[in-house]
Amino acid sequence: MAAPSERPDDSASEHPSPESPRRRLRGQAQLDFEIDFFGRLLERDPCFVDAVRAQAGNLAARGLHARALQLDRRLVRLTPDDPIAWYNLACTYTVLGMIEPGLFALQRALELGYSHHGRLLRDPDLKALRRDPRFDRLLRRFGIRV
Numbered sequence: 001m002a003a004p005s006e007r008p009d010d011s012a013s014e015h016p017s018p019e020s021p022r023r024r025l026r027g028q029a030q031l032d033f034e035i036d037f038f039g040r041l042l043e044r045d046p047c048f049v050d051a052v053r054a055q056a057g058n059l060a061a062r063g064l065h066a067r068a069l070q071l072d073r074r075l076v077r078l079t080p081d082d083p084i085a086w087y088n089l090a091c092t093y094t095v096l097g098m099i100e101p102g103l104f105a106l107q108r109a110l111e112l113g114y115s116h117h118g119r120l121l122r123d124p125d126l127k128a129l130r131r132d133p134r135f136d137r138l139l140r141r142f143g144i145r146v
Contacts, residue, residue, distance in 0.1 A: 034058050049078050056088065065095050076105075083112035091125035102129050103138065110142045117144050 038055035041048055056071035072089040079085050086109035093102035106120075106129065120126065121144075129135050139146060 031058055031061060035062065046074070047078055049075070052078065053085070056092075060088075060092065060095075065092055068092050069096060081112055083109045083114035086112060087114050087116075087120075090129070091123060094127075094129045095125050097128065099129060099132055102126075103132065103134055106135075107138055110138070110144075120144070121146065 035055065035058045038051045038058065041051040042055060045051070052071050052075050056068045056075060059065070059068035059071065069089075069092045072085070072092045075085045076082070076089055086105050090102045090105035090109060093099075093105055106126075114120070120139075121130075126135075136146060
């Protein structure tokens, strides 16, 4: 999942450096803080787009995909022309084993101009989707080489 606007697409995220237990705990504490913080913001204003986007990413990072799905759905309602929002929705659906809606959301992201094709081809969240033969057909339809 993306936080705040897209999943990381840099080589550092693919090859994380060893981290100390203390650093890992600080990172978890920061994530917990952000989930609480954005949760409170969203209680006051459930349509605060930046908070919805950040919270969805935080929940996904915590592995709370069902909760992230609610926010990803809200985000595409609030920003229906945002290809990254649709891409993230595709990822969340796929992680939850919901292949049909995942394919639809990915198709919509591509229709809206999602252009991070390298990420799309290696994103671990889309692993189950890539096993479906319709995935390759969808990529070919948009001229994306596997």
